[in-house]
Amino acid sequence: MxxxxxxxxxxxxxxxxxxxxxxxxxxxxxxxxxxxxxxxxxxxxxxxxxxxxxxxxxxxxxxxxxxxxxxxxxxxxxxxxxxxxxxxxxxxxxxxxxxxxxxxxxxxxxxxxxxxxxSLPPGQQRRFRPVYLGNRGGPPMSTSHNCAEIPADAQSVYSGRHHLGWTVRHGKTFEAIRHDRTTIGVYDTVLKARNAVWTGEG
CATH class of the missing domain: 3.90.1150 (Aspartate Aminotransferase, domain 1)
Known part of the structure; x- marks a missing residue:
């Protein structure tokens, strides 16, 4: 978590x-x-x-x-x-x-x-100062979440020029993954997986 x-x-x-x-x-x-x-x-x-x-x-x-x-x-x-x-x-x-x-x-x-x-009301006008970030360090973020890892052999799915997600082959099945890295489902053909990515529904 x-x-x-x-x-x-x-x-x-x-x-x-x-x-x-x-x-x-x-x-x-x-x-x-x-x-x-x-x-x-x-x-x-x-x-x-x-x-x-x-x-x-x-x-x-x-x-x-x-x-x-x-x-x-x-x-x-x-x-x-x-x-x-x-x-x-x-x-x-x-x-x-x-x-x-x-x-x-x-x-x-x-x-x-x-x-x-x-643009401020009279009496509230002041000079704005830029906001600077504080400490940018800290331990690396944990990867124990439900987002899918995208392997190098994943196949991207597009609608025109827009990237919708990926299909990933696992043996005889194909996983459909949205562009936000959440899994839609696992299907027996790549066509079904690609259709799931296009529609965004399992």
């Missing part, structure tokens, strides 16, 4: 990433397992409390290779058109621009301190 302290550490770390990416807080949400993620149209960023992990789903192996080259991050899981990369620190300005584009995140237009101060 993942503790509330681990979830809090994940959220604080990802809030720093939200600021560095210059995006709204809206994409920062919890998945069905309770884990915090920054979710874009073509991938997401998660955390273990100390480092961040970028999941990208590209349309082809060539585009995945190009994305890895552009970001220059350590690859922790390498599939054909998708995979995970480790982000050890907050992204630089150039990395933030690339990540927004690859993940499908919209840049936020933030008001200046002066604009926000003038």
């Amino acid at each position: 993942i503790s509330a302290a681990h979830h809090k550490a994940d959220r604080e770390l990802l809030l720093g990433v939200v600021g560095a990416l210059n995006v709204a807080k809206t994409p920062l949400s919890r998945d069905p397992c309770g884990d915090w993620n920054i979710v874009g149209r073509r991938g997401h960023i998660s955390s273990d409390g100390t480092a961040m992990y970028v999941y990208l789903a590209r349309e082809s192996k060539r585009r995945w290779e190009a994305a890895k080259s552009m970001l220059g991050l350590v690859v922790t899981q390498d599939g054909d058109p998708e995979g995970f990369l480790r982000l050890d620190d907050l992204p630089s300005d150039s990395q933030a621009e690339t990540l927004r584009r690859l993940l499908g995140l919209r840049r936020s237009v933030r008001p200046t301190d002066k604009q926000r101060a003038h």
